Amino acid sequence: MKLLLQSALSEINAAIKITGSKSETNRLLLLKAMFPNITLANTSNSDDSEVMGAALATNNQQPTTSNQIIDIHHAGTAMRFLTAYFAVNAGREVVLTGSSRMQERPIKILVEALEQLGAVITYEKEVGYPPIRIKGQKITASKVKLAANVSSQYISALLLVASKLENGLELTLEGEITSIPYIKMTLALLNDLNIQTSFEGNVITVAPKPAVETKEMVVESDWSSASYYYSIAALADVASITISSYKENSLQGDSALVNLYKAMGVESSFNGNQLTLTKQANFNYQDVTFDLNNTPDIAQTIVVTCLGLGIGCHLTGLHTLKIKETDRLEALRIELTKLGANISVTNDSLTLVATKKINPNVAIATYNDHRMAMAFAPLALRVPIYIENAEVVSKSYPDFWEDLKSLGFQISEI
Template identity: 80%
Template sequence: MNLLTQTTQHDLQALIAITGSKSETNRLLLLQALYPNITLENTSNSDDSEVMQKALSGNDEIVDIHHAGTAMRFLTAYFAVNEGREVVLTGSPRMQERPIKVLVEALEQLGAQITYEKEEGYPPIRIKGQKITAHKVSIPANVSSQYISALLLVAPKLENGIELTLVGEITSVPYIKMTLALLNDLDIQTSFIENVITVHPKKEVESKVMTVESDWSSASYFFSLAALARTATISLTSYKETSLQGDSALVEIYKQMGVTSHFDGNKITLTKQNDFVYTDLNLELNNTPDIAQTIVVTCLGLGIGCHLTGLHTLKIKETDRLEALRIELTKLGANISVTNDSLILVATKTINQDVSIATYNDHRMAMAFAPLGLKVPIIIDNAEVVSKSYPDFWTDLKSLGFIVLQRWSFT
């Protein structure tokens, strides 16, 4: 348990170096396993990426990816096409509650051999790697984009590539486009026309150094801090004004919460606007669900309401994030309601202090609530869970003047 006290430093100034995007890193690690002459720089130091790298480089029959959802999806596809290799892919108890059936069925359409070790539709799964020659496959479009990206990432190594039809309304398009852009960077031909994605086969790629952009999801907590501070000038490296990451939408979203963003080379500087007039937010986050927790907590801290939609994928994350938000925000005195794909926060001017926030083994719960330390003393349970995506989070918060007691003692 960590006590995150209200910082005495309400005027925030710092230069923060955030490591590479977990989303980009995990995609590139898989591509590097397929094409070993790729070299990667500025990769994520997150637990998820370390688990992914270990699984790809090892020869174990049982591959345990713990809480790493991205690794579960990507490795399911990777091992399915890894001819002659047989593995059991498993994870934490929570991971064994997260569905995998949609991806398994898509791979089975292509000829993969996958069976369930326990409950049908859920890990652990036994995968017998096959040579895949079929290339036409369909998948529901409103599922996690990681299912879709998993298929696309292994596609160029298949004999005939993939022609993937997305059925229904597409979710998280930026993440699909990120995957395709990384393939294109390796001169792998792709197309995305209406609801059909095609990836052409490519046996070999030219040697290339690929530098991972810093993680925009991790940057979201500093947007929140800038919004909640009295004054703020927070610079973050290394970020691109034209990013592959969907969460770069933060720039436009936080304009509505009084934060301006200025790019200078590979650095972005966040500045709190003085005398900003706040209004309730109405946002559709179908393409950027991972920043929903940060946004709603920021709104609570600012004393404004919000209506966030497009959140159906949050129910199958590390926890049911919508229900977790409802429970924890209610402890803080919020008036919040949730459905299967949305939440409504009613504006309130008071926040209960010294509340213990449960994190549900979810890194984003810990980090999303931490900026409230600018408003009230707050307790973050199981704070070390941040290592899943951002191991340096508490150290970087210290550089902004926060004091974290018990497990860490910062002054």
């Protein structure tokens, strides 16, 4: 599906309710699989969460089937979390696979960490990559070491299953830690279930806990999805956009948007669970420099916003973007260049030179990456733009195009 996005709006005044966080939902789905007396509310309706839930539901269908194939398609979070989950699910054997792109995304670091604990995992094709065969074991070892600068999803995968290990887990992270907010989110969710944890220096511990009390866990709305409304507020002439449901003291790392977009003329104000984004009049725009080591998923949105505002940016801490749904740094370089941008990338950074000219009617390729589609969409406030394979947004935000229409964007299928 190819969409043409246009907007003649000079002022945006709207309210949007955004589905639950994919990051929180997928963590809680795994915890619910281990502790069935948990109930969940406001869960994400994203493809990734649907895939995660379906994979975990196979527990009830065929709990001891050998050689059961579980296909998680493009869902990277599900691949990491389920690798750990099935590794500690004694007596269960599965083959965990995914899309062709998923089979290019490394899993070796997590597999080796699980093997330190006694997991039995083998590669079905290329060493270090899915598909993988997992023979669930009863794990008694409790100490593991892992490079600290890897995807936080590897770390969270180990922490989420840790309380079900006979002796809990002591995880030592070697080097400088990446994406600390996502690790803290995982630990906070465990703490909400009265699972004892500690995070001191580079050592994280999780105590064993065979059962938890019955409890409803309410998922906060997704801050990554909120980023597109920050971009829209920044690029509109006048804007007041209320989004819900959000917490001022959020567990999600992408809540850093509040401070990051303040530097781009957007004020944030909380009223209960509602967050209102307001464009500041007569704002003095300047080039921005951000370290996104803790929040790499919002890099695409930020650089597109900067292009639309006619300011430059230098973004660092982006090394994990090369192993996402696509090589996001290279994808950004290609697509922004088509729009007329002067952009350069390295393995972990991106630099955009300020320009006032944006080429109109450019077709943006999305590379099977939901964030490419959504990050570029707000640019329609400045120039007409085409989004190719627009249906890819269903991975994290299925209602995105309908919500944009409710803001007054003109969207037509080509």
